[in-house]
Amino acid sequence: MKDIIEKTENKRERILLAAVEVFTCRGYNSARMEEIAETAGIGKGTLYEYFDSKVQLFNEMIIRSWEEYTNSLTADSIHELTFEETIREIVKGHFTFSKENKKLARILFWDTEIMDEELKEWMYGRRKEQEKLIKQLVDKAVAAGEIKPVDNKLVFIILAGLIGSIWAINILENWEINPEELAGQLTDAVMNGIRR
Amino acid sequence: MKDIIEKTENKRERILLAAVEVFTCRGYNSARMEEIAETAGIGKGTLYEYFDSKVQLFNEMIIRSWEEYTNSLTADSIHELTFEETIREIVKGHFTFSKENKKLARILFWDTEIMDEELKEWMYGRRKEQEKLIKQLVDKAVAAGEIKPVDNKLVFIILAGLIGSIWAINILENWEINPEELAGQLTDAVMNGIRR
């Protein structure tokens, strides 16, 4: 991480990278602006040339991280896949991201305490987008006869749940499982159920 | 809430109720001991007659709330139910509790950052208990031929995910859904899958 930060020329970029590092390690409240500055290799005062306040820096960091996350999810090929394949890809992508960015994932998906109203609203908007996307997928799959005519909101809940659960497993334990394999099993369970 | 606190005679109880109120509204770090005292209708110093520190008060509040939660889940009849019925009861119970204790539920199930090591360990133990319980249910159901010979850890993940997801939905929106109905639909999806 240090190397990446050091190599980055753009100051704003360096600060954001340092913010990820420090906020995820310490949590919002325990993170010190000074440490962020040090990690970015700049002076404390310089932070305030690029960001108005701690909370604004945090918000921008979250927004940036979220964009990285969604970029990592959206494969170009997604439109040509079946519903089942799509679900598998989404679960796998999320799991991979969570595995690589354990602590960031927690803040991103669960630490609502530290968010101010502005960020909460922004986050709500993003989640709604996700929800809409999933619902479209479901509706398309239902129309195509691929799955039962199930409530699309229900499917979203199930998927969001699985995804959250994966994070929890990921964070609380050190479960060494292959993203590919887990995605396959979960998708199978969702598609076919567990009844004999 | 105010009325309930005012009616409570026992001081320790009043403080714990006030703590739930303030910690859940503000989050741990933004919660002020003074506000908790005011909410409890007592002096600031009195808090410290009953609890050693802010962190201890928080921990006791969490532990107490968890116990209330588990008490609300465990129906006496659980041993006579089929696996499917049991799952439905668990989901319903969790949803009901989460609906009634929205903000508490977030802290209880997701805000692990603010917990100190002691509390984290305690919580981890409780979760392991839950996990064990679910796994036993799964194994029994598999043995009885009720469900496929599925990995019991996988089922736990799925259930924990659904449960977490319900909370998220619950908190982010004001989704007016009947616990009974939701529990039925989710259980059906888990049992039978969504494939046509």
Next chain:
Amino acid sequence: MKDIIEKTENKRERILLAAVEVFTCRGYNSARMEEIAETAGIGKGTLYEYFDSKVQLFNEMIIRSWEEYTNSLTADSIHELTFEETIREIVKGHFTFSKENKKLARILFWDTEIMDEELKEWMYGRRKEQEKLIKQLVDKAVAAGEIKPVDNKLVFIILAGLIGSIWAINILENWEINPEELAGQLTDAVMNGIRR
């Protein structure tokens, strides 16, 4: 000490004994009224039935202890002794008291920080009394030709100094010396000097 306190019937007395115990162990600032109450075997509120405040309790304790100290010094036979014998008795008496009441001695003779103006003045008066006494002894001895026609204030300084020094030695180290012997040596030095 505990036994003595327990045996004492008079409440005021018990509190004063407990105050000596706690103030000398903890120092004024670290002493807690609650601990004094506990040591005295009474309720915290009861302290305030007998003493107006912490500082007043401290003052009364000091005054009482000082009286005990001076009582221990004044032998009845003092008027029949020579100057040299008197000095020896005073040094010995002080040393014995300091040995038995190490911590009390420090507070009594040196901890002026914690004294309020009232107590400081009282203490000043007591010291002046001592000074006057010594000066009278010196003048008498000079008149009797027992010692050189030395400035009586100087002798007081020397004696007070020796006495303070004894306490310091006493407290800082654990010097195992016989009061009798030390008194003899010091008195000899003072009387005859150290020049060969």
Next chain:
Amino acid sequence: MKDIIEKTENKRERILLAAVEVFTCRGYNSARMEEIAETAGIGKGTLYEYFDSKVQLFNEMIIRSWEEYTNSLTADSIHELTFEETIREIVKGHFTFSKENKKLARILFWDTEIMDEELKEWMYGRRKEQEKLIKQLVDKAVAAGEIKPVDNKLVFIILAGLIGSIWAINILENWEINPEELAGQLTDAVMNGIRR
């Protein structure tokens, strides 16, 4: 004092000077960090840029003051003096320092209660150094036949006593005496005794 502080450019220095002022006037426990800051003419937070805590500031102040004290004592010519002259110089030096730093002297030489273990040990070491020095002087003087073959510890006690006494006289009264004169008289008494 105020002027000296105001003239001092170095912040650390200003704080130490202010600390002497406030700690000696109020005593450790009654001294407020805020008052020290005000006296130093800086903000409260700035104190903590230079010193970690109240106790650390106090310790550094003591150590610094002690060094000033010992520097003031050690004349270069001390090795060429006779024992009697040396004693006279030491007493005079101590008296001069005590006169100029009345309240500081009390804390430095007598207020051991408020010192934490670390500082107590440091102080104990310094005192042992002094003791060793005096003992060497005594042994040399005995060997040279300058004084009686007296116990060197006894002489240390006597000297330490005189020195302590001087402070006490100094602080409790406003005795206007010439250091030179007092040193002469005391040294004479110690050397020759007071017996006619």
Next chain:
DNA sequence: TATGAATGAGAATTCATTCAT
């Protein structure tokens, strides 16, 4: 533009003292 020394508002906690019982 970059800096970091200086700041002071704000928070947890303590404990002498009060007062209803």
Next chain:
DNA sequence: TATGAATGAATTCTCATTCAT
């Protein structure tokens, strides 16, 4: 008279933010 639960003023220390250089 005796009590101890309740109190809140007072204190240390933190750290985001500012601003002179």
